[in-house]
Structure formats: C-alpha cells, structure tokens
Amino acid sequence: MKSAYSPAYLYLVCFSAAIGGLMFGFDVGIVSGAVPFIQSYFHLDELQLGWAVSSLLLGCIFGSIVSGVLSDQYGRKRILISVALFFAVSSLGAALSTEVWQFVSWRILGGLAVGAASVLSPMYIAEIAPSNIRGRLVSGYQLAITLGILLAYFINFSMHDIDQNWRWMFASGTLPSVLFFVLLFFVPESPRFLFKTGKDTHAFEILKKLGGESNALIEIKQIKESLENVSPKIKFSQLFSSGTRIAVLVGFLLAIFVQITGINTVIDYAPKILLKVGFEIKSALLQNTLLGLLNFLCTFVAIWLIDKAGRKKLYLLGTAGMAITLVLISLSFMFQMSGTVTLICIMGFILFFASFIGPVFWTLVSEIFPNAIRGTAVAFASFTQWIFNFLVILLFPHIFQTAGGAFTFGFLAAMCLIQFGITWFLVPETKGKTLEEIEKGWKEV
Numbered sequence: 036m037k038s039a040y041s042p043a044y045l046y047l048v049c050f051s052a053a054i055g056g057l058m059f060g061f062d063v064g065i066v067s068g069a070v071p072f073i074q075s076y077f078h079l080d081e082l083q084l085g086w087a088v089s090s091l092l093l094g095c096i097f098g099s100i101v102s103g104v105l106s107d108q109y110g111r112k113r114i115l116i117s118v119a120l121f122f123a124v125s126s127l128g129a130a131l132s133t134e135v136w137q138f139v140s141w142r143i144l145g146g147l148a149v150g151a152a153s154v155l156s157p158m159y160i161a162e163i164a165p166s167n168i169r170g171r172l173v174s175g176y177q178l179a180i181t182l183g184i185l186l187a188y189f190i191n192f193s194m195h196d197i198d199q200n201w202r203w204m205f206a207s208g209t210l211p212s213v214l215f216f217v218l219l220f221f222v223p224e225s226p227r228f229l230f231k232t233g234k235d236t237h238a239f240e241i242l243k244k245l246g247g248e249s250n251a252l253i254e255i256k257q258i259k260e261s262l263e264n265v266s267p268k269i270k271f272s273q274l275f276s277s278g279t280r281i282a283v284l285v286g287f288l289l290a291i292f293v294q295i296t297g298i299n300t301v302i303d304y305a306p307k308i309l310l311k312v313g314f315e316i317k318s319a320l321l322q323n324t325l326l327g328l329l330n331f332l333c334t335f336v337a338i339w340l341i342d343k344a345g346r347k348k349l350y351l352l353g354t355a356g357m358a359i360t361l362v363l364i365s366l367s368f369m370f371q372m373s374g375t376v377t378l379i380c381i382m383g384f385i386l387f388f389a390s391f392i393g394p395v396f397w398t399l400v401s402e403i404f405p406n407a408i409r410g411t412a413v414a415f416a417s418f419t420q421w422i423f424n425f426l427v428i429l430l431f432p433h434i435f436q437t438a439g440g441a442f443t444f445g446f447l448a449a450m451c452l453i454q455f456g457i458t459w460f461l462v463p464e465t466k467g468k469t470l471e472e473i474e475k476g477w478k479e480v
Contacts, residue, residue, distance in 0.1 A: 055156035060183025068191020092425035094146020102151035103414020119216035121148035126208030161401035177394035188327035257471035290420035297447035312374035333389035345466035353391025358451035368440030
C-alpha cells in the first residue's frame with residue numbers, strides 16, 4: 036500500500052469513523068420530536084412512554100459491551116461495517132411499525148448499533164490519531180453526535196404537520212446510514228489492533244501514512260513496549276489487575292455521572308418539558324431545534340480548547356456550570372416562572388455540557404485505558420453509561436410528572452456536585468500524552 040504521509044487522508048478517515056457519532060446523535064435525537072406523536076398513536080401512559088423512548092438504550096447496553104469484545108477479536112473496521120447495516124435496517128423497521136412491541140423491538144435493534152458506535156468510533160479515532168491532535172479529532176466524534184441531534188431536530192420540526200410524521204422522521208435515518216456503510220470500506224484497520232494480531236509491518240505503514248514516518252517510529256516502539264508479555268485474548272478479570280483497576284474505576288465513575296447529571300433528559304424530552312411550561316407544540320419543536328443548534332455550535336468550543344486547556348480543567352468548568360444552571364431550572368419550576376426563563380436556563384445547561392463535558396468525556400474514555408485492554412475497557416465504560424442512560428430516560432417522565440420539575444432538576448444539580456469532586460480528585464490530565472504515556476502514568480499511581 037502507499038505510505039506517503041497525507042494529513043487529508045487522516046481527516047478523511049476520522050470523518051468517516053465519526054459518522055458513527057452522527058448516527059448515534061440522530062437515533063437519540065429523532066425520538067425527541069416524535070414523542071408527542073408516538074404517545075398519541077400508541078396510546079401510551081407516562082411509564083409506557085418512558086419504555087418506548089428508553090428501549091433504544093436497552094439495545095445500547097448490549098451493543099456496547101459486545102462490540103468491545105468483538106472488536107478485540109475481529110478488528111474495529113469489520114464491526115463498524117456491521118453497525119452501519121444495523122442503523123439502516125432499524126430505522127426502516129421503526130418507521131413501518133404498527134404495534135408498540137414492533138416499534139420497541141426495532142428501537143432495541145437500533146440501540147445495538149448506537150451502543151457499538153459509542154465504543155468503536157471514538158476508540159478507532161483515538162487509536163489512529165497523532166497524540167498532539169488526538170483530543171481535537173476525538174472531539175470531532177462528539178461534534179458529529181451533536182450534528183446528528185441537530186439534523187434530527189430539524190427533521191422533527193419540518194415534519195410537525197405531516198400526516199404520520201413520526202414514520203418519516205425515523206425513515207430518514209436510512210440515508211446517513213448508507214453513507215456510513217460506504218465510507219467504511221475506504222478506511223484502514225486500527226494500527227494498534229493490527230500490531231496486537233502480529234501484523235507489525237502493516238500497522239507501521241498505516242501509522243506512517245496517517246502521521247508521518249517520525250511519528251510512526253515513535254508510536255510503533257511505544258505500542259510494542261506496551262504489549263510485551265500481554266496475551267491477545269483479554270479476560271474480564273484483567274480490567275481489575277494492578278496498573279489498570281484505577282483507570283477502569285475512573286472510566287466507570289465518569290460513565291455513571293455523565294448520564295445522571297441529566298443531559299439526555301433534555302436531549303430526549305425537551306419538547307415535553309417546554310410543553311409543561313406553556314409552549315405550544317409547534318413552538319416547542321422550534322425551540323428544540325434551536326437547542327440542538329446551540330448544542331452543535333458549542334461543541335466547537337471544546338474542539339478549540341481541548342488540546343490547549345486540557346481535559347481536566349474543561350471537565351471541572353463544565354460540571355460547575357451545569358450545576359448552577361440546573362439549580363436555576365429547579366428554581367424556575369419552584370417559583371413557576373415564565374417558560375422563557377426555563378428555556379434560557381436550559382440553554383445555559385446545554386452550553387456548559389456541549390462546550391466542556393460531552394467531547395471531553397468521549398476523549399477521556401477513549402484514551403485512559405491501556406492498549407492491552409482498551410477495547411474491553413472502553414466497552415465496559417460505555418456499557419455502564421448506557422445502563423444509567425436507560426434508567427434516567429425510563430424514569431424521567433414518571434418522576435417529572437409525579438415529583439415535579441423543582442425536585443427533578445435539583446437532584447440532577449446534586450449529581451453535578453458529586454461529579455465535580457470525582458473529577459478533582461481522580462481524573463488525570465492527559466493532554467499532549469501518547470496513549471502509552473498515559474498507560475505508564477496509571478502504573479505509577
């Protein structure tokens with residue numbers, strides 16, 4: 036194969052992998068605008084609605100854990116190609132459903148793809164990216180998620196008065212799925228996976244083409260050192276061995292709190308929240324689209340800062356800002372302020388998450404684990420965050436209805452304070468370090 040260094044090739048490969056994030060965001064976001072329509076079509080109460088929306092996340096739980104194991108056996112590229120097919124088929128299936136059990140079944144299948152993409156796309160990008168721009172490139176995955184959410188919101192709004200609109204909303208997901216499928220045939224396998232499977236020369240040639248020969252020589256040497264005396268077959272118990280258990284603990288805690296601090300309650304239920312505070316359905320869907328645009332644009336802030344300011348500082352700043360805005364949302368419900376006040380507070384919450392938390396979470400999870408266990412460990416962290424995402428989305432409509440907005444958002448604010456403490460005491464700074472240097476840092480703890 037040709038091995039001349041090509042920055043354009045590196046960005047094309049990362050772009051192709053990041054479409055997995057776009058599909059992730061699309062599948063999560065499209066249900067937001069569809070909620071009022073599927074609730075009336077299938078005659079769902081609040082708990083049933085929570086189940087219909089969160090069923091995607093049940094699939095995500097299994098897709099995330101299985102994909103990591105399979106990617107360590109068969110490679111990142113092959114599994115990503117399968118994921119693209121799952122995206123397309125599940126989108127069509129959900130659109131054609133006539134019974135709620137059919138809708139839920141197709142959403143679970145789509146969740147398998149979303150869960151797998153949440154593991155494989157950022158991990159793949161982290162494994163091919165040069166260390167000096169790895170944060171920026173992995174953040175591109177989060178940008179793709181926000182773009183997918185924005186596209187979904189725009190489609191939701193544009194179809195708000197079409198008959199059987201929710202069917203067209205879900206069916207529209209087949210187009211980016213096909214694009215994802217086609218582009219994956221033009222990307223290489225992860226060089227770190229190739230090295231693990233004995234294809235040293237092939238791995239070196241890919242690294243050289245992606246980052247230049249000098250970078251490839253340094254990285255191939257570090258990869259070799261990190262994988263010495265390591266079995267190619269990973270046992271789950273290895274996640275908790277000396278030198279890895281603290282990294283796994285940090286990934287586990289980050290995965291829990293990125294969900295129970297509430298971002299997906301807003302992503303999935305913003306129209307429902309806005310209807311509660313007095314907006315009409317058309318206006319709520321329009322405001323939801325604007326929230327999606329804000330989410331997308333603020334992600335550029337993280338891409339700009341992550342390799343300059345570092346991961347830890349951004350996480351602390353974002354968590355503090357989220358806590359403050361959640362308190363304000365809680366107060367807006369407590370004192371029955373106008374819907375506009377609540378909307379402004381929600382916008383502030385999204386600003387802090389998108390600018391400082393979302394991209395940094397996926398970057399940290401993709402880079403803090405040792406080479407030998409990365410596929411399995413990233414899958415474990417992703418598996419964890421999908422479990423808590425599922426629980427939050429399942430229970431939110433019921434708790435919001437019965438306990439009220441003041442209690443619900445006050446609880447989420449308290450979770451932000453705990454996340455701040457975890458970040459302050461446990462999360463390391465990984466800016467500018469190779470994956471192998473980060474791995475050595477855990478062994479010194």
